[in-house]
Amino acid sequence: MEARRDVFQAIADPTRRAIIGMIAEQPVNVNTIAEQFDVSRQAISLHLKILAECGLVEFRQTGRERLCEAKLDKLEEVHAWVQHYHQLWTSRFNSLKSFLEQEELESKTTGTPAKQPSRQISKRKK
Amino acid sequence: MEARRDVFQAIADPTRRAIIGMIAEQPVNVNTIAEQFDVSRQAISLHLKILAECGLVEFRQTGRERLCEAKLDKLEEVHAWVQHYHQLWTSRFNSLKSFLEQEELESKTTGTPAKQPSRQISKRKK
DNA sequence: TATAAGTGCAAGTATTTACTTGCGCAATGG
DNA sequence: CCATTGCGCAAGTAAATACTTGCACTTATA
Numbered sequence: 195m196e197a198r199r200d201v202f203q204a205i206a207d208p209t210r211r212a213i214i215g216m217i218a219e220q221p222v223n224v225n226t227i228a229e230q231f232d233v234s235r236q237a238i239s240l241h242l243k244i245l246a247e248c249g250l251v252e253f254r255q256t257g258r259e260r261l262c263e264a265k266l267d268k269l270e271e272v273h274a275w276v277q278h279y280h281q282l283w284t285s286r287f288n289s290l291k292s293f294l295e296q297e298e299l300e301s302k303t304t305g306t307p308a309k310q311p312s313r314q315i316s317k318r319k320k
Numbered sequence: 321m322e323a324r325r326d327v328f329q330a331i332a333d334p335t336r337r338a339i340i341g342m343i344a345e346q347p348v349n350v351n352t353i354a355e356q357f358d359v360s361r362q363a364i365s366l367h368l369k370i371l372a373e374c375g376l377v378e379f380r381q382t383g384r385e386r387l388c389e390a391k392l393d394k395l396e397e398v399h400a401w402v403q404h405y406h407q408l409w410t411s412r413f414n415s416l417k418s419f420l421e422q423e424e425l426e427s428k429t430t431g432t433p434a435k436q437p438s439r440q441i442s443k444r445k446k
Numbered sequence: 447t448a449t450a451a452g453t454g455c456a457a458g459t460a461t462t463t464a465c466t467t468g469c470g471c472a473a474t475g476g
Numbered sequence: 477c478c479a480t481t482g483c484g485c486a487a488g489t490a491a492a493t494a495c496t497t498g499c500a501c502t503t504a505t506a
Contacts, residue, residue, distance in 0.1 A: 206332035225452060237495050258452050258503040266409035273406050276399045283392035351482060363465050384473040384482050
């Protein structure tokens with residue numbers, strides 16, 4: 195039942211992202227969060243549970259209230275993952291024009307469309 | 321049937337993240353991708369479809385092969401979202417020590433616990 | 447000490463996933 | 477031309493999601 199509870203999975207849901215946005219600045223209790231949404235309190239409670247299971251949210255019991263606090267540093271995994279590709283596509287963009295220009299140049303020179311299937315991996319293992 | 325196909329949803333699945341990692345450098349055809357995983361080709365094909373629906377992957381038909389190309393710039397939405405909180409938690413970390421020190425200082429000076437908003441000294445869950 | 451406020455837990459349901467197997471079809475290449 | 481390769485489509489399944497309603501249990505508070 196308890197499946198994978200990773201951060202990527204947790205932030206996949208727009209409601210949960212909205213919850214994070216709501217408590218990022220300061221802790222908020224469960225009912226206050228729930229009031230901001232159209233779904234039931236139980237639904238929000240479940241979202242919070244999911245967020246808590248991957249460490250994105252921690253609870254602090256104060257009397258009968260339960261403050262929900264965002265632990266933003268748990269987003270580090272996502273940040274690192276995206277950052278990697280961000281750098282990749284950024285540097286690629288910088289060299290895109292020159293690449294295309296060169297390709298076009300070759301095409302004009304040799305007369306062939308600069309075919310690229312030579313860049314495949316195509317390693318079979320079965 | 322066609323539900324929300326946003327990028328967050330797309331990268332929530334570890335298999336799909338692995339696919340992105342595999343084709344980030346250069347385009348790869350469907351079967352070659354599928355061979356890298358333990359699931360069936362159809363499963364991979366479905367993952368690719370989902371990735372394509374949110375623009376993270378584009379296909380290029382070359383003969384009977386279908387090259388899958390990663391469009392990393394589509395990760396921009398995720399990047400921006402995470403980056404926002406990354407800055408938040410980074411700056412917060414930088415000011416945490418001084419905040420606590422100042423709070424403690426005030427507490428000693430005035431004799432009051434300095435309004436106790438978020439002193440999480442007693443968080444020993446689990 | 448009733449009551450209200452703040453929440454969790456359990457059960458039930460409608461959708462969505464994530465996969466699988468089986469079949470068909472177009473491009474290739476001997 | 478015919479077997480092979482590369483893939484999509486469709487049907488079927490098991491499990492996970494996202495919600496809801498109803499009930500029980502603590503704390504504050506009048």
